[in-house]
Amino acid sequence: MHLYKFIILSFFGGTMACAPKTFHKPAQPVQLVHPTFNASPSVIIYKTRKDYSKFVPVILSSDKKKVVSYPDPADIRNQPTPTALAQGYWLDNRGINDQVAFLNITYQDYAKRTTAPTTSELLAWVIDSDPILEMYNCGATYSYTDKAKQINEVIQAGKTGSIFKKIK
Structure with missing residues (x-):
């Protein structure tokens, strides 16, 4: 009887040993950026109520009664529209802040003007x-080798609020 068990176990053990083995290499963890926060120009990301990516931004006074900063049409001839990021975030390419407002004119139409509006x-x-809706300071521009890619990694890892500084 013991010989019978030995033969059966040897047979199944041998066939299992010959079965192809699949080894899964563990995925390399993404090295998230850890930006520097100082007086250097900062990278800003944000979410808006609607898609305003084609519309010209201006900066309003805190009481929203005056336009305090706006581009000259020549400044946007290369149409520095924001870069779409993961989860509805936008990477600012204009220099906005939390007092931003959007105009009813597109970058393309504004750039055609010969003079700035009043x-x-x-x-x-x-x-x-x-x-x-949300705005984050993502640290100094020089902290990045590929801003969109590295910021998307932070967003997708769910670390936006812990790595970046919330503005709004």
Whole structure:
């Protein structure tokens, strides 16, 4: 009887030993960026209530009654629209802050102008004076070798609030 068990176990053990083995190499963990926060130009990401990526941003006063900063049409001839990121975030390429508002004119149409509009005209063109849902300072520009890729890794890892500084 013991010989019978030995033969059976040897047979099954031998066939199992000959079965192909699949080894899965563990995925390399993504090395998340750890940006420097200082007086250098900062990388800003944000989410908006609607997709305003094609519309010109301006900066309003804190009471939202005046336009305090706006681009000259020549400044946006290369159309520095924001870069789409993961989970509805946008990477700023213009220099906005939490007082941003968006105009009802696209980068393309604004760039065709020969002169800048007056601040009164700009204020009348505002389509959303409080468009920002979330905004983060992602640290100094020089902290990145590939901003969009590295920021997307942070977003996808769910570390946006712990690695970046929340502005709004």
